Amino acid sequence: MLSLILNEHKAALSNLNVMQQSAFYSIGFIAQVRQQLALKVQAYQGASNVQFEMVQRTIEEIETLKQQDVLLDDIAEACLVALLLMSNSQKQRFLGLLNRHEFTLLKHKLLEKSLTISGSANSDFLNWANVYGNSDTQAIIYKAIKRAVKQLPDMPEMQETVNAFEKAAMINSPLMSVYLLLLDPQRVNFVCNYVSQQFTREQAIVVLLQTGATKYVPMAVALLTEVRSAKNLVAGIKRCLGSQLDELVAFDTQIQAGDCKQAAVDFQRQFALSWPEQKINFNDQTLVYGFAMNRPVSVASLQGVDFFSWQVITILNALKYDCRNSQAS
Structure with missing residues (x-):
């Protein structure tokens, strides 16, 4: 099954991976694209009268693909896609076989891409986090996040955690956002001051945006024309304000500003005209894709956020769920 999907639909798989890196594709849309791909695969199966392999055969294919240096993102x-075409019993068997040690990285990638593959976001996140915490640096990050849910860290611990994020090349990551939001x-001000001293101005602004604090958005906008590529800054702004950014800057300008200097200039101009009037609506809120983190985000609303922000909100919910269960037991 996997060979068929990879051979016939490699471009579609790559496109799905690209969408997950962008702040401008919602997880609802990504899910639709993945479902459409599954239907195409299913139609091909029917037209060619080829029966899909059993789960064990799929596992064997994964082993072969790993030896062929196929990208892990594509395999995942x-x-x-294959999981969408499996029966519930096949899914359970497949996921069970992925518990083997040699599939640790693939399981990590699957859980990173879809925190709800077994139907429970909370339990799946905890499984993912346990896998994620295998390396020393990543273990520091995971343990720091788990501790921050129950007890706020001291200054040296925060420095160690931020350095671990930087060492793991995860300064701009959902887990960094989760940590800051906890x-x-x-303490957020301490971290922001620390990164301002330790990292480049662009890196520091990216971290500031990940706090969800709308007060940092104008600083990020001002920097758009001063960096070689504004992609990370534009994505950070979008992941803070979400669809509310559309009221400040034209959507086409948002998309183009990451790669086009003129679009970045237009972004700044439109923002400068709109922000003074709209600023009061944000009132120094803490937002993730436009949603305030002091109240629940509905499942339906989550379908409209990008993959990065969806991870942030889902992980936060899972951590809170785990914390409540720990306190109750």
């Missing part, structure tokens, strides 16, 4: 996407304002 092919697995997610801190109180005083």
Whole structure:
């Protein structure tokens, strides 16, 4: 099954991976594209009268693909498409076989891409996090996040955690956002001051945006024309304000500003005209894709956020769920 998907639909798999890196594709849309791909695969199966392999055969294919240096992201996407075509019993068996040690990285990638593959976002996140915490640096990050849910960290611990994020090349990541969103304002300010001293101005602004604090958005906008590529800054702004950014800057300008200097200039101009009037509506809120984090986000609303922000919100919910269960037991 996987060979068929990878051979016949490699471009579609790559496109799905690209969408997951962008702030401008919602997870609802990504799910639709993945479902459409599954239907195409299913139609091909019917037209060619080829029966899909059993789960064991799929596992054997994964082993072969790993030896062929096929991208892990592509294998994971092919697995997610295959899961859509499996019966519940096949899914359970397949996921069970992925518990083998040699599939650790693939399981990690699957859980990263779809925190709800077994139907429970909360339990799946905890499984993912346990896998994720295998390396020393990543273990520091995971343990720091788990601790921050129950007890706010001291200054040296925050420095160690931020350095671990930087060492793991995860300064701009959902887990960094989660960590910052778990801190109180005083500690957020400490982290922001620390990264301002340790990292480049662009890296520091990216971190500031990941706090969800709308007050940092004008700083990021001002920097758009001063960096070689504004992609990370535009994505950070979008992941903070979400669809509310559309009221400040034309959508086409948002998309183009990451790669086009003139579009970045237009972004700044439109923002400068709109922000003074709209600023009061944001009132120094803490937002993830336009949603305030002091109240629940509905499942339907989550379908409209990008993959990065969906991970942030889902992980936060899972951590809170785990914390409540720990306190109750």
